[in-house]
Amino acid sequence: MVCGLLDVTQLLLLVCSVTALLLIDQRRDAEDDRGLNKAILEMLHINKVSASHQAKPHPYMRRIYQHLDSLEARDFGGSDGTLVQSFRSVDGPRHAPQGWIWFNISTLNPSMLGAELVLFRKTLHLPLSVTVSLHSVVASQESLRESPALEERQLTLDQRPLSGYDVFDVTTVLVAKPPELLGFQLRYTDERGSLVLHEALTQSLYCLERGSLSEPLLVFYQAHPVQF
Structure with a gap:
């Protein structure tokens, strides 16, 4: 019985460790995605501003x-x-x-x-x-x-x-x-x-x-x- 309880405990600890590692990886991926999305949004914002400026006709024109x-x-x-x-x-x-x-x-x-x-x-x-x-x-x-x-x-x-x-x-x-x-x-x-x-x-x-x-x-x- 004691051995069985130890095996179950070790299995639970292993599962918890794997779950924790997966959560850490997911968090890192999410942060990377947020960083990438932020960079893309900044680039799009720059392109948008640049394009809108170029699209504005000169008042004389x-x-x-x-x-x-x-x-x-x-x-x-x-x-x-x-x-x-x-x-x-x-x-x-x-x-x-x-x-x-x-x-x-x-x-x-x-x-x-x-x-x-x-x-x-x-x-x-x-x-x-x-x-x-x-x-x-x-x-x-x-x-x-x-x-x-x-x-x-x-x-x-x-x-x-x-x-x-x-x-x-x-x-x-x-x-x-x-x-x-x-x-x-x-x-x-x-x-x-x-x-x-x-x-x-x-x-x-x-x-x-x-x-x-x-x-x-x-x-x-x-x-x-x-x-x-």
Whole structure:
């Protein structure tokens, strides 16, 4: 009888030990699963945030799309379906000078005929006027090819356009057939004709932050640009 009781006791202890080990393994598996699920959820969250940001159209482009939707039905048979292309600003090449706003237009449709640079202007409470000239540069390999001034206009610093954007017609850059990177720079002279620090003033005047909804935009059209 004593031997029988010892055998039963040992069997129970063995069963309890195995059960405890199984519970520990299950707990570890559950913790691993929770860790893996958390990592997956974090990745999905990042992807979701990234995708939703990319899906948000630039406010200026929303106006363009609304304008296109409002047009009466017309024959676009002569087009390949691409009426407008827009590009947001990117990092410039390593050998580029400071103070330029860069765009990668390697995917530009060759049928585009018009182009405009769109910059969201901040309000500066300075009753001053400056004359701004817009220049462009094409980057190819290790060289930069700068253009003459594309446009020149006078800005009153404490008065913004009704749309909030300064829009520059840069259609002439298409003549140079830029292969990939295209840069723009604003240069200023004050009322006395003195040169103003263009990079500092551009950063003060315009929203240049990449990733923001109002970052610089380069828009190409299959017809002449439509300004708002």
